């Protein structure tokens with residue numbers, strides 16, 4: 001078939017990889033130039049440790065507390081917006097123990113599958129993603145967070161995920177080049193990390209070489225539909241006839257799928273990152289500073305620091321009030337790295353596509369015979385990209401899927 005994928009983020013590229021491998025002719029359309037989207041500036045974690053969906057008990061109370069502080073890691077821009085209200089209500093109703101027990105096994109399935117596939121994908125691409133199997137540290141400074149993280153570590157064991165609870169000196173012994181100031185941490189050896197920019201470049205270059213066609217700076221506006229099938233994709237620069245369409249447009253998913261009459265709930269969750277080059281002394285391990293929701297990723301000689309979740313619609317403006325606490329948290333946990341806040345033009349922002357129940361949407365359109373949706377991966381797009389691409393290929397080819405897919409259905 002000739003398959004058109006809309007969106008050249010990590011989800012679109014991974015999907016192109018598996019569809020091309022299966023013998024399909026693939027075209028990718030993106031409204032951008034392929035040099036930046038949410039898939040470039042993220043922390044690069046492959047995180048089976050994140051098997052608890054974002055909508056979980058306690059998160060709403062914590063979110064409301066954070067809302068009262070201008071420097072907290074979470075913010076909702078107050079506004080009357082029907083889609084935000086519907087999303088917020090769904091998130092509220094899903095943030096409970098029952099939904100977590102139902103969804104966590106599915107999230108675990110897809111995270112585990114994706115980790116293994118991403119390792120293979122990095123290998124197949126000459127280790128161009130610079131994927132490292134070094135695990136991830138969850139660091140904390142308070143006893144309360146230590147107890148919470150220990151509970152999660154216990155929960156992880158139920159899924160066969162190995163963890164170690166570390167004292168302050170055990171954490172320090174894992175970091176030979178920098179001083180760590182933490183009460184302790186939980187170590188997840190199963191986690192991996194990669195260099196997001198190198199992964200995106202390596203994957204897109206390799207797809208070009210294989211014959212996948214990229215059409216940049218083409219904004220998909222609408223679709224021509226005959227007999228419940230999309231026959232053409234309409235862009236600002238012309239029409240693309242196709243046999244099948246995969247919609248992988250990240251945070252723009254809700255807007256674009258509306259054109260097909262699909263009512264899918266999704267909010268962009270803005271985050272920031274700063275990448276420091278040429279570090280003389282760098283971290284050995286990626287780490288999440290749990291109380292501050294900050295992610296630290298060593299990428300060779302570079303150090304990337306990222307965080308915040310702002311629900312303020314589709315906009316990528318930089319709010320320096322929210323950037324300062326990210327860098328302050330990094331300096332608090334690693335007192336001798338002495339990071340400074342750069343000027344606004346050196347700060348990256350990206351939009352995480354957040355579904356209200358913490359699971360991605362992967363599956364056929366409820367109304368069309370030849371449309372597949374792949375999006376809503378929130379803070380796990382890199383972690384879940386390889387499995388998403390692989391599963392989309394299986395669905396389109398009518399193969400038995402590697403894992404049960406009901407939990408990811410678009411109209412769940």
Ligand SMILES: Cc1cc2nc3c(=O)[nH]c(=O)nc-3n(C[C@H](O)[C@H](O)[C@H](O)COP(=O)(O)OP(=O)(O)OC[C@H]3O[C@@H](n4cnc5c(N)ncnc54)[C@H](O)[C@@H]3O)c2cc1C
Pocket residue numbers: 006007008009010011012029030031032036037038039040041042043044045046047218219220221248249250251252256269270271272273295306307349350351352353375376377378379380381382383384
């Ligand atoms: C600070 C931060 C840290 C993160 N850290 C991690 C991490 O460590 N691990 C992890 O797994 N995830 C992480 N994430 C999340 C991850 O980056 C995202 O889930 C992922 O990049 C989403 O990929 P995507 O392909 O769905 O969307 P995107 O990368 O946003 O790509 C979507 C593409 O669709 C295109 N598009 C949109 N509308 C149209 C249209 N109408 N026509 C044509 N093209 C269109 C856009 O131009 C864009 O290029 C992080 C995110 C942030 C912000």
